Amino acid sequence: MNVEQLNREFGLPKLLNFFSDDSGLILADLAGGQARLCLQGAHLMHWQPKGQAQPVLWMSREAKPVAGKSLRGGVPVCWPWFGSRSADVPAHGYARTVLWQVVDSQPLPNGGVRLTLCWSQDAHPLWPHACRVELRVEVGCDLRISLMTCNTGNQPLEISEALHTYFRISDIAAVRLHGLDGVDYWDKAAGRSELCTQDGSLSFAEETDRVYVNSAATCMLEDPGLKRRIVVEKVGSFSTVVWTPWVDKARRMGDMGEPDGWREMLCIESGNALDNTLTLLPGDRHSLQVHYQVT
């Protein structure tokens, strides 16, 4: 569908408007501009609820929508695998670079809006299986995102996934992350892969890349610099990934926004990865739901 058809079929006055930018990609403004989503990747790019002086989601100053390329920031959808598999396939799967279809839009009682997108395939060159995945975004004073996968084929499927959420913070040295005390994690920083156990809350002073496993724990990010707390509550997700690249990896990546955009972001990702990889039998469906609140 083009922009006109999308607005005719799914547009909602003041709540949901589709438009295309100079990349030719189609974007959607939600809830009167409190959020913005790119149909490529069903990628939520921006969320700044009323009353918040800064966006809750971080987006690199250098990021702009480009066909076939994922955006550095917002909520990339990692699916049908999380992490890197081999050098010749993209890390975190291909869902974040394909064109999702809009399937539904609804106003919400709280004055917000719900937008549902889907990607379905008989096969994909990188993953030759029949499957359907839906992303549902509910935007208002808080944010809910659901990622629902259905095995539409006749073989069991192994899926790993994550909502790879980048949060805007005042400074990486100022924040603390609570809620993971006692949870086991795979320490993936600096090429390591060691199983450890979290002791207390997290503060950050170096590259941190941890996949916490077998935990549905609610996390709370405390940011005194922006005078806010962000609560990440999830259902159907047993892995939480915490990632800051720190200065050297950020420089190597080159798209975190010079000179130190990396200091103003922290990823808290809700998914099912490593020990929590899912097996879906034919006809099975799995739903991962995350509720983000700012207080």
Ligand code: TA6
């Ligand atoms: O989720 C953390 C991580 O796996 C890091 O290791 C880093 O690679 C990050 O994701 C970004 O990955 P991307 O493919 O988006 O550059």
